[in-house]
Amino acid sequence: MINHIALVGGTHGNEMSGIQLIQNWESSGIPTQFSDLDVTLYTANPAAIAANVRFLEEDLNRQFTPDALKFDSPQAASTSEEHKLAQTINEQLGPKGNASTDLVIDIHNTTSNMGATLIILDTSDVYVKMARYVKQNMPEANILVEDEKPYASHGYLCTTGKYGVMIEVGAQPQGVLREDVYLATQKMAEVLLAFCVAYNKGECDDLEACEAFRLGENIAFPLNDEGNRTAMIHHSLQDNDFVPLMPGAPMFRRFDGKDVVWEGTEPTYPHFINEAAYHKLDVAFATSSLITL
Incomplete structure (x- = not known):
């Protein structure tokens, strides 16, 4: 049974769709068709929300590794606001590995054109x-x-639950709300809650297999010896998340006007293309392969 569910917004304080959805459902109530479920609405990082920033000191959505959650580990010696907050959230939604919450649904936005994406961590x-x-x-x-x-090895907040998933919807600039992105976020949240109702009734045993994308690796921007970028995302790749990038197709346009091409022997399916939150990490996009679930 998947009955006790935590719906989380504001893990990143400038990703507005989840924040707004939690606020709206706190005000108007969770849709009545989900009344059989025990749903907790949860705002993860109120201080980051108030400051309209992704986080104050450290990324909250990387603080939930087993080592980080051990009070006596070297990593647990961190005194950042997000690390201390992770300890509290783990106590309230977890504890991780022995969770009181059946399913944690953590809602995120991306500046990449990923549409409505469900991220699962297990098959x-x-x-x-x-x-x-x-x-x-x-x-x-x-x-x-x-x-x-x-x-359990992931540092994501959603792993505090027995089961955990993330909703990732874009493209939406940081700190603002787009109607189409918000409505897609709301729809996916409702579909996931409807799944829980159907699963609890034993109605999910004969569903048709579906297409999915399996994460590959992060592709970095080209850098010079001083650590400065020498290229930008090619216009033919920009906004084409989950569209196949073929061998020999351009992925970067160098500032000298020349292209850098995908040198893989197989197509890849890029996503998180030019994601603003990964700018300081010099991550240009992530690759993936097409699979069937």
């Missing part, structure tokens, strides 16, 4: 059924699988 039975249900009821959605390491 066990519940997640496959969830992915198939989402694709059946929201065909325009993308499913992104980040299972490059075990579920």
Whole structure:
């Protein structure tokens, strides 16, 4: 059974769709069709929201590794506001590995043109059924699988739950709200809650297999010896998240006017293209492969 659900907004304080959805549902109530579920509405980082920034000191959505949550570990010696907040959230939604919450749904926005994307961290039975249900009821959605390491090893807030997923919707600039992005966020949240209702009734056993994308690697911007960028995202790649990037196709335009091409032997499916939050990390985009769940 998936009954106790935490719907989280504001893990990043400038990603407005989840923040607004939580506020709206706190005001108007969760839609009545989900009354059989025990849903907690949760605002993760109020101080970052008030400052309209992603985080104050450290990225909250990287503070939930097992080591970080151990009070006596070297990593736990951090005194950042987000690290201390992660300890509190883990106590309230987790504890991680023995969670009181069946499912944590953490809502995010991206400046990349990823549309409505469901991020799952495992391909066990519940997640496959969830992915198939989402694709059946929201065909325009993308499913992104980040299972490059075990579920519990991720530092994401959603892993405080027995099950955890992220909603990632874009393109939306940081600190503002777009109607189309907000409505897509609301739709995916409602579809996920509807899945929980259907799953609890045993109605998700014969869902059609669906297309998904499995995370590959991060591709960095080209840098010179001084650490400065020598290129930008090529116009043919910009805004084409999850569109195949073919071998030999341009991915960067160098500032001298020459192109840098994708040298892989197979197509890849880029996403988080030119994501603003990854600017200081010099991450240009992430690759993925097409799979079937």
